[in-house]
Amino acid sequence: MATIHYCGFRRLNTRPWLLTVSSSSSSSSSPSLAPFASHYLHSSSLDESEGQQSPPLPTTTTTSTTTRKPPHQSQPFFPKRGQTLELVCESLAFKGRGVCKVADTGFVLMCDRALPGERFIGRVTRKKDNYAEVQKIETISPHWDFVTAPCEYASDCGGCKTQNLLYEAQVRAKEQQVHELMIHVGKFSDKDPEFAAFMKPIVPCDIQFHYRNKMEFSFSSQKWLPREALHGERDGSNGYALGLHAPGFFDKVLNVEKCLLQSESANKVLQVVQDGWRDPQLGLSPYDTHTHAGFLKHLMLRTGRDVTTGLPELMVNFVTSSYKPELLKVLVEKISAIPEVVSIINNVNRSIGNTSAGEEEYVLYGKSTITETLRGLTFQISANSFFQTNTHQAEVLYKIIEDCAAIRGDGSEIVLDLFCGTGTIGLTLARRVKHVYGYEVVSQAIADARRNAEQNGIHNATFVQGDLNKIGDTFGDGFPKPDIVISDPNRPGMHMKLIKFLLKLRAPRIIYVSCNPATCARDLDYLCHGVVEQNIKGCYKLRRLQPVDMFPHTPHIECVCLLELV
Numbered sequence: 001m002a003t004i005h006y007c008g009f010r011r012l013n014t015r016p017w018l019l020t021v022s023s024s025s026s027s028s029s030s031p032s033l034a035p036f037a038s039h040y041l042h043s044s045s046l047d048e049s050e051g052q053q054s055p056p057l058p059t060t061t062t063t064s065t066t067t068r069k070p071p072h073q074s075q076p077f078f079p080k081r082g083q084t085l086e087l088v089c090e091s092l093a094f095k096g097r098g099v100c101k102v103a104d105t106g107f108v109l110m111c112d113r114a115l116p117g118e119r120f121i122g123r124v125t126r127k128k129d130n131y132a133e134v135q136k137i138e139t140i141s142p143h144w145d146f147v148t149a150p151c152e153y154a155s156d157c158g159g160c161k162t163q164n165l166l167y168e169a170q171v172r173a174k175e176q177q178v179h180e181l182m183i184h185v186g187k188f189s190d191k192d193p194e195f196a197a198f199m200k201p202i203v204p205c206d207i208q209f210h211y212r213n214k215m216e217f218s219f220s221s222q223k224w225l226p227r228e229a230l231h232g233e234r235d236g237s238n239g240y241a242l243g244l245h246a247p248g249f250f251d252k253v254l255n256v257e258k259c260l261l262q263s264e265s266a267n268k269v270l271q272v273v274q275d276g277w278r279d280p281q282l283g284l285s286p287y288d289t290h291t292h293a294g295f296l297k298h299l300m301l302r303t304g305r306d307v308t309t310g311l312p313e314l315m316v317n318f319v320t321s322s323y324k325p326e327l328l329k330v331l332v333e334k335i336s337a338i339p340e341v342v343s344i345i346n347n348v349n350r351s352i353g354n355t356s357a358g359e360e361e362y363v364l365y366g367k368s369t370i371t372e373t374l375r376g377l378t379f380q381i382s383a384n385s386f387f388q389t390n391t392h393q394a395e396v397l398y399k400i401i402e403d404c405a406a407i408r409g410d411g412s413e414i415v416l417d418l419f420c421g422t423g424t425i426g427l428t429l430a431r432r433v434k435h436v437y438g439y440e441v442v443s444q445a446i447a448d449a450r451r452n453a454e455q456n457g458i459h460n461a462t463f464v465q466g467d468l469n470k471i472g473d474t475f476g477d478g479f480p481k482p483d484i485v486i487s488d489p490n491r492p493g494m495h496m497k498l499i500k501f502l503l504k505l506r507a508p509r510i511i512y513v514s515c516n517p518a519t520c521a522r523d524l525d526y527l528c529h530g531v532v533e534q535n536i537k538g539c540y541k542l543r544r545l546q547p548v549d550m551f552p553h554t555p556h557i558e559c560v561c562l563l564e565l566v
């Protein structure tokens with residue numbers, strides 16, 4: 001496309017109403033994450049800007065950029081809300097958003113669902129201090145590594161945002177994000193020869209579909225429809241949906257007949273429920289998040305494995321607003337005819353909130369738990385207990401953790417398992433160490449961890465319920481000095497109290513397992529370089545940083561980091 005270069009911007013003579021702010025589309029150029037690194041650290045997992053209903057499409061006569069004078073070269077570019085721009089996505093960043101940069105000034109624009117190399121027209125929806133958010137209106141030319149998304153819902157569903165990016169390109173982009181964050185947030189220098197030594201290439205996931213062992217679908221009286229289908233009739237059960245929340249909507253649900261991330265057996269159950277639940281004779285109604293009327297809230301499907309046969313076993317969990325088993329009878333009969341289904345549960349959640357955990361739990365058919373194996377141990381999974389959602393890749397992740405732990409095997413070592421959940425990491429190490437101490441805030445998870453230890457004949461593990469954000473001076477009195485600390489916090493990372501505790505404890509090695517590379521980079525900076533503003537010195541060296549792709553087609557990145565005391 002012919003362009004006229006002017007004052008650092010490229011103006012397209014074929015589309016004079018647009019202002020082009022793309023920079024070089026070279027694949028090797030990677031925009032710095034520095035301008036919005038703080039957004040990585042502070043943004044909640046649900047960004048309120050996501051999925052906002054877009055304003056009406058512009059016409060060439062109303063676009064504000066038509067009459068705008070090109071800015072002087074020395075002026076920093078700062079777009080206006082509503083402004084329409086032609087952009088080229090350079091790379092992927094936080095939440096899989098495409099990063100575009102203004103030539104010369106480097107001003108960053110972030111766009112959901114824009115993929116590296118894609119040239120597109122976007123509209124500015126939000127301005128932040130040092131970057132702006134853009135909504136994609138139209139693709140002009142597709143990105144590099146384009147593949148056709150196998151899932152029919154891929155362009156609307158919030159689950160798989162990068163399904164039409166070649167998988168190799170997805171993992172490359174994730175690896176690049178970790179790399180950038182370690183430099184800009186973690187303050188590790190890529191000029192340091194040790195950087196290349198500790199930064200390991202990402203481990204891809206061999207299974208890119210059907211890898212999730214748990215999916216949670218929502219019932220809704222408000223079916224989400226794409227803009228072009230909004231005018232159709234949606235009265236009565238026509239407007240009902242069972243599926244996944246449209247991005248940014250707590251009340252609207254995209255109807256889903258099949259999800260390529262869950263097992264084939266789980267899809268059989270979803271199909272049976274979809275075929276039956278709207279039948280007026282059953283008297284079932286979806287829970288309405290506005291009026292708080294209605295019965296069906298969520299359908300949770302969990303896939304485990306029969307430990308003796310190795311065949312899949314399925315748990316179906318209906319989350320309802322009241323206990324009326326007679327209403328579910330017909331569906332239960334149909335679902336229980338599927339051979340893989342071994343458990344049908346009803347969690348009753350009478351609160352007006354939309355969480356799936358129930359205050360009461362009833363078994364409608366079969367067992368109350370299903371089983372799964374991990375690193376040779378057997379775990380009982382109940383409807384609400386935490387278990388790694390990609391079992392196949394959890395084996396890979398735990399093997400890396402084991403390698404990092406480098407257990408001597410003489411049964412002398414102490415392991416401290418922080419944020420232990422149901423105890424899985426600590427328990428997989430327990431047989432070769434003296435004792436495992438696990439800490440976790442959720443009491444149900446602690447009960448599950450104790451039960452898991454018992455069922456696997458492990459007697460050298462102690463699990464304690466407690467909030468690791470609120471540890472006091474006596475925290476370390478509860479266990480002997482550990483040789484190995486495992487820390488696996490959720491997205492916010494570790495609290496400063498815990499960082500300080502670890503810096504004082506000086507365990508020989510820490511294995512930091514993270515599901516958020518931004519908070520991971522921040523915490524690694526504290527542990528290695530110290531808390532400068534509080535005059536606390538760091539005492540660890542980063543020896544290995546191993547990104548692992550646990551969730552193909554999604555922006556999520558897991559990392560295992562090995563730190564050694566210096």
Ligand SMILES: C[S@@+](CC[C@H](N)C(=O)[O-])C[C@H]1O[C@@H](n2cnc3c(N)ncnc32)[C@H](O)[C@@H]1O
Pocket residue numbers: 386387388419420421422423424425439440441442445466467468469470488489490515
């Ligand atoms: C990413 S999960 C890790 C679970 C476990 N390590 C595993 O691999 O199965 C993080 C765990 O930290 C727990 N958690 C979150 N905040 C916590 C806190 N302030 N104190 C203690 N545990 C917390 C969560 O309940 C969750 O079980």
